[in-house]
Amino acid sequence: MQSSVMITSELLQQVGLPAVLEATHCRTPQGSRQKNAARVYGIDNKADLEQELEAVDNLVILIRKKHPHLVETTTQLARLRELRGTFSRLEHGTLLDDTEFFELKGALAIFSRLSKVVAVTEAAGVSFKDTSKAAKMLDPAGKKNPAFHIYSDYSTTLEDIRSRKSVLEKQISKSKGADRKTLLTRRAMVIDEEDKEEDRIRRELGIKLAESLPQMQHNAEACGLLDFRLAKAELAVRWNGCRPVLVSKTQPAILTYITHPLIATHLEKQGQEFTPISIEIRRGTTVLSGANMGGKSVALKTIFLGLLMAQLGYFPVCESLQTPLYDFFAFETSQDGDLYRGLSSFGLEAIKIRDHHRRSKTQNGLIIMDEPCRGTNPGEATAIVNALSKSYSASDCSLVIATHYPITPLEGIRFYQIRGIRPEALAQLPPLPEEPTAAEVDKHKRSVGISGLAQPEMKQDLTRVRRIQNMMDYRLEEIDGSHAVPSGAIKIAELLGVDEELLREMKTAWQEEQWQN
Amino acid sequence: MTDALTRETSANLLDLAGLGDLEALALIGLSKNAGKTTILNHIITAWHETGQTRPLALTSIGRDGETEDIVSGRAKPRIYIPTGTLIASAEGALQRSDALLEILELSNVRTAFGEVILCRALSDGYVELAGPSVSDEIEVITRLIRKHEPESLFIIDGALSRRSQAGSGGIEQIILAVSVGTSLVPDDLAEKTAHAVNLLQTPLIDEQKLQLLSAAIAENPQARGILLSKGNERTHYKAVQLPSLVGFGQEISKEIKKNTFLLFLGGAVTDHVVTELLKEAEFANLTLVVEDGTRLFLKPETMRRLKHRHVLLGTLNALNVCLVCLNPTHPNGQTLESTPFLVALRQKITTIPVIDLGPANR
Numbered sequence: 001m002q003s004s005v006m007i008t009s010e011l012l013q014q015v016g017l018p019a020v021l022e023a024t025h026c027r028t029p030q031g032s033r034q035k036n037a038a039r040v041y042g043i044d045n046k047a048d049l050e051q052e053l054e055a056v057d058n059l060v061i062l063i064r065k066k067h068p069h070l071v072e073t074t075t076q077l078a079r080l081r082e083l084r085g086t087f088s089r090l091e092h093g094t095l096l097d098d099t100e101f102f103e104l105k106g107a108l109a110i111f112s113r114l115s116k117v118v119a120v121t122e123a124a125g126v127s128f129k130d131t132s133k134a135a136k137m138l139d140p141a142g143k144k145n146p147a148f149h150i151y152s153d154y155s156t157t158l159e160d161i162r163s164r165k166s167v168l169e170k171q172i173s174k175s176k177g178a179d180r181k182t183l184l185t186r187r188a189m190v191i192d193e194e195d196k197e198e199d200r201i202r203r204e205l206g207i208k209l210a211e212s213l214p215q216m217q218h219n220a221e222a223c224g225l226l227d228f229r230l231a232k233a234e235l236a237v238r239w240n241g242c243r244p245v246l247v248s249k250t251q252p253a254i255l256t257y258i259t260h261p262l263i264a265t266h267l268e269k270q271g272q273e274f275t276p277i278s279i280e281i282r283r284g285t286t287v288l289s290g291a292n293m294g295g296k297s298v299a300l301k302t303i304f305l306g307l308l309m310a311q312l313g314y315f316p317v318c319e320s321l322q323t324p325l326y327d328f329f330a331f332e333t334s335q336d337g338d339l340y341r342g343l344s345s346f347g348l349e350a351i352k353i354r355d356h357h358r359r360s361k362t363q364n365g366l367i368i369m370d371e372p373c374r375g376t377n378p379g380e381a382t383a384i385v386n387a388l389s390k391s392y393s394a395s396d397c398s399l400v401i402a403t404h405y406p407i408t409p410l411e412g413i414r415f416y417q418i419r420g421i422r423p424e425a426l427a428q429l430p431p432l433p434e435e436p437t438a439a440e441v442d443k444h445k446r447s448v449g450i451s452g453l454a455q456p457e458m459k460q461d462l463t464r465v466r467r468i469q470n471m472m473d474y475r476l477e478e479i480d481g482s483h484a485v486p487s488g489a490i491k492i493a494e495l496l497g498v499d500e501e502l503l504r505e506m507k508t509a510w511q512e513e514q515w516q517n
Numbered sequence: 518m519t520d521a522l523t524r525e526t527s528a529n530l531l532d533l534a535g536l537g538d539l540e541a542l543a544l545i546g547l548s549k550n551a552g553k554t555t556i557l558n559h560i561i562t563a564w565h566e567t568g569q570t571r572p573l574a575l576t577s578i579g580r581d582g583e584t585e586d587i588v589s590g591r592a593k594p595r596i597y598i599p600t601g602t603l604i605a606s607a608e609g610a611l612q613r614s615d616a617l618l619e620i621l622e623l624s625n626v627r628t629a630f631g632e633v634i635l636c637r638a639l640s641d642g643y644v645e646l647a648g649p650s651v652s653d654e655i656e657v658i659t660r661l662i663r664k665h666e667p668e669s670l671f672i673i674d675g676a677l678s679r680r681s682q683a684g685s686g687g688i689e690q691i692i693l694a695v696s697v698g699t700s701l702v703p704d705d706l707a708e709k710t711a712h713a714v715n716l717l718q719t720p721l722i723d724e725q726k727l728q729l730l731s732a733a734i735a736e737n738p739q740a741r742g743i744l745l746s747k748g749n750e751r752t753h754y755k756a757v758q759l760p761s762l763v764g765f766g767q768e769i770s771k772e773i774k775k776n777t778f779l780l781f782l783g784g785a786v787t788d789h790v791v792t793e794l795l796k797e798a799e800f801a802n803l804t805l806v807v808e809d810g811t812r813l814f815l816k817p818e819t820m821r822r823l824k825h826r827h828v829l830l831g832t833l834n835a836l837n838v839c840l841v842c843l844n845p846t847h848p849n850g851q852t853l854e855s856t857p858f859l860v861a862l863r864q865k866i867t868t869i870p871v872i873d874l875g876p877a878n879r
Contacts, residue, residue: 081623099608099634102620149619149639162617162640169641173565173599191615191642 003040003311006330006356015301015331016262020309023238023261024231027074029082030220031227038228040311043325046246051125052229052313057243058123059233060315069117076110076117077227083107083220090210095202102148104209104216105138109146111219114226124229126222134212137205150198154205158197165190232314241315245322249364252282253307253398258318260302275474276318277302279416281398283364285389288402288476290418291488293465295474296402297333297370299418303400304331304368326398327363330356333370345375353384357391364396371402381405389413415480419473420488464496530563533870534692534840537569541659541671542839543691545811547713551694552844553674557596558877560672565599571669574603574662576633576648578655578675595643602638603666605658607631607647616642622661626654635661646674689809689836691717695862696844697853703861711865712817714838717810722779722831729754730781730806730833742769745779762786766793773799781806781833787814791823801826809834841871 005012012018026032041049062070086100096104108131114121115128136142140153152159168187175183209216235241239261257276264274277299279286290296306316310323332352349372356367372388373381382405392399393412407413490506498506531537544553557575564573575598598604598616608631611618618636626633630647635658638644649655655673662671693714700706721727726745729752733743737756744755755772759765762784770793773780777799782790786807794800805823807813809832815823823830843862845855855873862871 097608097612098618098620099623099632103623147619147621147637149617166640169600173641188615194617 002045003042003326004328005040005308006328006352011331011333015305015308016260017305017308019262020235020305020314024228024235024314026227026231027077028080028223028227030080030224031077031231034224034228035231038312040308040329041313041325042327043249046325049311049313049325050246053243053246053315055123055125055229056232056236056313056315058125059120059230060236060243062120062123063233063237067119069119073114073117073120073226073230076113077223077230080107080110080220080223083216087213087217087220090206090213093206093210095199096206097202098148098150101138101202101205105135105148106146107216107220108135108138110223111216114223120230121222121226124226126226126229128222129215129218131212131215131219134209134216137208150201154201155197158194158201161190161194161197165194236315239315239317241317242320243315244310245320246310247322247324249324249396250283251322251324252280253323253366254280254321255303255306255316255318256320258302258306258316258321260298260305261317263298263302264317272470277474277476279303279476280414280478281366281400282414283396283398284393284412284414286398286400287389287407287413287415288400288417289404289415290402291420292492293469294418294420294472296418299474299476300331300368300370300400300402304329304366307366324364326366328359328365330365330367331370332356332368332372346373349373353388360392360395360397365398367392367397367399369399369401369403371404373405378405409480414478416476417479419475419477421468421471421473461496468492468495530559530840530872530874531567531569533872535690536560536564536670539670539690541673541689543673543675543689543836544694545675545691545717546694546696547710548696548699550698550844550848551696552842552846553694554596555844555877556692556694556842556874557672557674559874561596561598561602562877564670569670572601572603572666573598574605574666574669574671575644575646576605576655576658576662576671576673577646578648578650578673596646597641597643598638599641600638603635603662603669604638604644604646605633605635605648605662606645607633610645610647611636614642614644616640616644618644621665624657624661626657633658635665637665648673648675689834690839691836692840692842693717693838694842694844696846696848697858698844698848701847701853703857706858707861707865710841710862712820714841714866714869716813716815716830717836717838719807719810719813719830719832719836721835722804722806722833726779726804726806726831727833730779734781741765741783742772743781744769744772744774744777745781746774746777748776762790766790767796770794770797770800773797773803775799777803779804779806782812783808785812785814788816788819791815791819795822795826801828803827804829804831806831806833808832810836838869841866841869843871843873845873 007015021035021038024035026035039045041052081103083103086096086103089096089100111128111131112135121127138148140151150158152162165187168183168190172180172183172187256278258278259274259276267274275295279299281303288296288299306318306321307323307326308329309316310321311325311329330352332349353372356365359365360367369388373384376384385401385403385405386408388399389401389407390410390413393410407415409415490503490510493506494503534542536542544556546553561573575596603621604614604618605624606614607628610630611634616638617640619639620634620636622635624633624635626649628647628650633647633649633654649658659671662669693710695706695710695713697706699709722730729745730743733745733754733756734740737743737758739758740756741759741762742757744757746753746755757769757772759768762769762782766789769780769782773794780794780800780803782805786805791805805828807830813830841862843855843858845858846852859871859873
């Protein structure tokens with residue numbers, strides 16, 4: 001059984017899986033097809049996944065060593081064309097045309113060449129079947145050149161027809177007027193014979209080639225598999241990925257210094273750096289808290305993408321990663337309410353909560369929730385989030401939940417928080433930092449996205465926001481459950497220049513709230 | 518008509534057009550049914566008869582060599598090639614060819630008649646040419662042909678112009694086919710042909726302008742219009758993105774400033790486009806540049822108006838008409854006496870040989 005992934009396509013886009021697939025550069029149509037049909041290996045296919053990871057790992061070693069066989073492999077793969085149509089016509093006994101015979105001849109030469117790059121095929125765990133019998137049929141004179149036509153060697157009848165035609169053509173080239181016309185008519189009659197004999201040969205050739213069809217199909221698929229695995233390995237080298245270790249389902253997932261490759265690239269372009277995170281996800285509930293702007297959503301996406309990549313046979317970008325195989329993956333955020341279809345965001349959330357909960361009774365899944373019940377009244381929201389945490393704490397699933405609401409500590413609930421900005425550092429900051437310097441504003445001018453379009457005043461604000469972001473420590477740390485709900489939002493509002501009168505109101509209200517609790 | 522005049526010239530076809538040393542040649546018709554295929558058949562015969570050792574490599578832009586003209590339904594001459602000729606033609610067209618063809622390469626260039634395939638003729642025979650539908654893809658075909666037959670004479674039935682790319686410095690050679698279908702009055706036909714030759718041979722812009730413009734095009738490959746203007750110390754350029762030139766003349770003309778010294782337009786430049794530009798008073802004292810001479814579709818009157826404004830014409834790729842061939846058969850089937858037309862044409866066009874090759878021996 002394969003694992004299923006429950007996530008909306010927009011969210012999947014945000015998590016970054018389509019971009020990972022796009023960055024996997026396959027060279028053959030067969031490889032691209034395998035990539036597009038890529039499966040999330042389930043617990044029943046653990047051995048297959050191990051084999052996949054082993055193959056990618058072996059190829060990574062060859063790439064790092066710049067093994068000479070890789071050049072031949074990639075050259076041959078790049079030449080392979082789509083063969084499904086031709087195979088299907090061969091299977092159904094349809095007459096092939098010369099282009100298709102040419103294509104097959106080319107493919108058979110590729111299979112033969114690839115079967116000789118043993119270092120690569122063995123590393124990739126693919127094997128090629130012998131198709132030399134079919135290759136010989138398409139090269140009856142053994143000329144070993146890639147060109148093709150219906151050779152005279154196929155039949156003495158054809159040979160005879162063509163020599164008669166050739167005599168006529170020589171005469172035609174020396175003739176003019178009426179003689180030429182007569183000769184051309186005679187030639188047309190010989191061509192008629194030639195066409196019939198050629199078609200007879202095409203039919204016969206098709207029948208004989210069909211005998212080798214299973215081997216040819218096997219080899220085409222082997223090329224696809226080799227291509228896809230090689231593309232994964234190339235990506236792993238490019239991104240400095242690490243082979244995941246698969247553990248039993250009772251063991252936790254441990255992610256060490258994991259990076260989100262796409263967000264990291266994006267940040268790099270802006271001259272910033274992604275802070276790798278580390279986390280242990282056991283069965284039960286893991287609560288992630290942290291101040292606003294602390295990068296909770298990015299952390300959740302990084303975790304989800306890393307674990308999903310591992311189960312797709314990819315190398316996540318981390319120092320190390322161990323993971324059990326999940327039966328299903330789910331990622332929810334209350335931000336994706338479908339306003340256009342007029343569905344309330346909580347309505348949708350409730351449905352998802354219901355479905356995942358039902359599924360969790362029989363399957364072990366990785367369920368990630370980014371601030372559930374964000375739009376619900378705080379009292380009820382706290383109750384719902386606590387109930388979810390409690391319910392999953394005793395289940396076989398792993399629920400990772402990012403929330404601002406206080407969660408009551410229980411066995412089976414672990415707490416992580418994003419370090420964020422140390423309160424001391426925050427307190428020491430002047431209420432409204434001086435105007436950003438021209439150089440600071442200028443530095444962000446070149447960055448892409450909203451800031452590129454922003455008005456000058458807005459640019460200053462964005463610069464301030466970035467300044468705060470730069471003080472953030474995005475690392476995760478495990479804490480005990482009796483922690484206070486992270487604060488700092490009012491301080492951030494202050495740093496961004498909210499008027500004093502309003503700030504005073506905020507602070508008073510916050511003090512009253514704390515006093516009541 | 519094969520009179521004495523034409524028979525003599527037919528034998529000298531290769532010398533007249535200087536084909537012996539050429540790498541590539543394009544056949545361009547002044548109108549439909551101008552006789553391009555007939556010329557191609559004549560070249561093939563002459564090539565064969567003079568015992569040339571280099572092979573010919575043939576393709577067309579779009580479809581040619583069908584037994585019937587798709588537009589008029591009239592019979593069209595087929596192309597009869599000798600053994601050893603390379604052809605690049607679409608799958609569908611190859612199925613209607615009767616020469617024994619060896620497939621050498623699949624080009625990945627797709628047309629309405631299937632993928633363009635490179636073949637070598639292993640016997641003499643008739644072929645139908647249906648090459649790439651856009652001239653950009655000729656580059657792909659050229660590469661494949663050069664890979665298999667680096668020495669061949671590559672003949673393209675149709676314009677070989679490359680879109681928005683400065684030429685390699687070499688001059689593209691052209692044979693221009695004209696038919697009495699364009700005009701039944703000899704002097705009028707001669708006038709129109711001389712005008713067309715003039716437009717096709719619009720000269721290359723000077724090296725300095727070529728460098729500036731090439732750099733601007735490289736940065737804005739999709740731009741329909743590029744304007745070069747003199748600034749205080751250096752040259753500035755402005756790229757204009759438009760879906761087409763037709764109907765957007767104003768979008769370009771409003772960008773023309775007093776100091777604009779060059780306007781490049783990508784695509785066909787017609788009377789209509791120029792009329793739009795002429796409405797702008799600043800459209801004067803500059804060079805109007807096109808990709809090559811085949812992009813200019815301007816009447817003599819329009820040329821006069823441009824001259825009046827001191828607007829010069831220039832190209833990124835120079836073309837050279839090496840031969841003009843007259844087809845005395847009107848599209849309605851009537852064949853006229855060619856001599857008066859040849860006399861009139863030769864009076865008007867003095868630097869390029871003008872001949873009537875007569876019907877091909879096919």
